C-alpha cells in the first residue's frame with residue numbers, strides 16, 4: 543500500500559507549530575517513515591505541490607495571498623488539519639481585528655501606509671474553507687500532533703480533549719488563582735490539553751489554546767465582574783487568542 547501523501551504549510555504565523563513538529567525528535571523519523579512527505583518548506587528543499595491525503599496548515603489568513611494559498615491547499619487535499627491557535631481561532635494576529643488599522647500603523651510604524659498589505663480582517667481557516675480537524679495550541683502540544691498523525695494514518699479521528707483547563711488544573715490540585723487570588727484566569731473556558739501548564743507554575747491561564755466548544759462564558763464573566771474586572775479587561779483577556787469569542791451583554 544502506498545504511503546499517505548502529506549503536506550505541511552504555513553500561512554501568516556511565527557512558525558512555532560512547524561517547529562513543534564520538527565521538535566518531535568524521537569518520533570520524527572517514525573512519522574517521516576510512515577508518510578510520503580511531499581511538502582514541508584521548513585524542513586526540505588524538494589517540495590511537490592500536487593495532491594495530498596493530509597495537509598497540515600499553520601497560521602491565520604492575514605493577506606489575499608494567504609487566502610489564495612489556503613484555497614489551493616484545500617482543493618488538493620483530502621483531509622485538511624488546522625494546527626495551532628492562529629489557524630484554529632485567528633490567534634494573536636486576529637487580536638488586531640476591530641482596531642482602526644491606520645491608527646495602528648501610525649502608532650507602531652509611524653506611518654499610515656499599509657506596507658504589509660494586511661489591512662483586511664484576520665480570519666481562522668474555518669472561516670474560509672472546510673477544516674476536517676483542529677489541533678489548537680500556541681504552539682501545538684507534541685503528544686497531540688503525534689496522536690493526530692497516528693490516528694489519521696489509521697483512518698480514524700484522534701481523541702483530543704474537549705474539556706476546560708480547569709479540569710486538568712484540579713486534577714493537579716493546584717491552588718485556584720481565580721477563586722483564591724482574584725486573578726483573571728481564562729482556565730474555565732479554555733480548551734485543555736496543556737496539562738494546565740500556566741496555573742501549575744502560579745500563573746493565570748491566558749487562553750492560548752482557544753475556547754472549549756460550548757464555553758460557559760456567562761458564569762465565568764459573572765465571577766470576574768464580582769471581583770471588579772471591567773468589560774474591557776474581559777475583552778482584552780479573552781480575545782487575545784480567539785477574537786470572535788462572545789462577551790455576554792451583561793458583562
Ligand code: SF4
Pocket residue numbers: 554555556557558559600601625626627628629633634679680681682
Ligand atoms: S498558534 Fe502560536 S505558535 Fe502557532 S503560529 Fe500562531 S503564534 Fe505561532
Ligand code: SF4
Pocket residue numbers: 707708709711712716717718719720721727728729730738741746747
Ligand atoms: S487556577 Fe485557573 S485554571 Fe486553575 S482551577 Fe482556577 S480558574 Fe481554573
Ligand code: SF4
Pocket residue numbers: 707732733736737738739740741746747748749750751752
Ligand atoms: S494554561 Fe492556558 S495559557 Fe497556559 S499553556 Fe495552557 S491554555 Fe495556554
